[in-house]
Amino acid sequence: MTHFAITAEAIDREAFRDGMVDRGCGGYVQFEGWVRDHNEGRDVLRLEYEVYEPLAVREGNRILGEAVERFGLQRAAALHRSGLLELTDVAVIVGVAAAHRGEAFEACRYIIDEIKSRLPIWKKEHYADGEARWVRCDHCAEPEHAHSS
Amino acid sequence: MQVHVSYFAAFREAAGVSSERIDTAARTAAALFAECTGRHPNLQRYTASLVAINDELSGWDAVLADGDAVLFFPPVAGG
Numbered sequence: 125m126t127h128f129a130i131t132a133e134a135i136d137r138e139a140f141r142d143g144m145v146d147r148g149c150g151g152y153v154q155f156e157g158w159v160r161d162h163n164e165g166r167d168v169l170r171l172e173y174e175v176y177e178p179l180a181v182r183e184g185n186r187i188l189g190e191a192v193e194r195f196g197l198q199r200a201a202a203l204h205r206s207g208l209l210e211l212t213d214v215a216v217i218v219g220v221a222a223a224h225r226g227e228a229f230e231a232c233r234y235i236i237d238e239i240k241s242r243l244p245i246w247k248k249e250h251y252a253d254g255e256a257r258w259v260r261c262d263h264c265a266e267p268e269h270a271h272s273s
Numbered sequence: 274m275q276v277h278v279s280y281f282a283a284f285r286e287a288a289g290v291s292s293e294r295i296d297t298a299a300r301t302a303a304a305l306f307a308e309c310t311g312r313h314p315n316l317q318r319y320t321a322s323l324v325a326i327n328d329e330l331s332g333w334d335a336v337l338a339d340g341d342a343v344l345f346f347p348p349v350a351g352g
Contacts, residue, residue: 179328
């Protein structure tokens with residue numbers, strides 16, 4: 125069973141976990157990505173996520189399906205925030221339930237890594253000095269930086 | 274032919290619009306992006322990293338058809 129969604133509301137980690145309980149599972153791993161107060165030497169005040177939802181949801185469900193097949197999971201689910209987030213808010217949550225802990229740990233790592241690299245989601249950091257910057261993308265403006273497109 | 278182009282995140286801010294209809298003779302997604310950087314000079318600083326056509330991720334050499342919805346994505350940074 126898999127479920128992936130984008131939400132503009134605060135993530136309820138207890139409700140998320142309760143939805144994952146499965147009597148056939150002996151191991152459950154949950155990962156939370158939090159909003160941190162610094163990045164690359166700058167003080168961060170808050171974050172903003174822009175999401176292209178139609179593709180993000182489809183690709184997110186694809187990632188969960190891959191993890192279920194590859195690691196033999198019972199359940200895999202993830203939620204990712206959109207909109208404005210404050211420090212310590214949960215930006216992303218991943219839950220994986222399996223018969224044994226080994227595959228639950230491995231699958232959770234796989235899912236969060238794929239979410240970060242494959243979904244059409246962009247993060248803007250707002251800094252204490254009043255500036256704001258799109259993460260990764262503003263490197264595009266540097267002449268020595270190129271993408272393989 | 275006419276296509277519908279959408280820009281996201283840093284691309285949207287650089288272009289100054291989130292989407293627009295364009296009459297174009299561009300044959301491929303790459304040619305269309307080049308045309309868009311001509312329309313919006315601030316986009317010239319950026320190299321597009323991903324393109325989707327009609328909500329499917331696509332290659333830069335994909336051939337465009339009349340009425341296509343083309344999405345230009347800057348490098349992603351989720352999580």
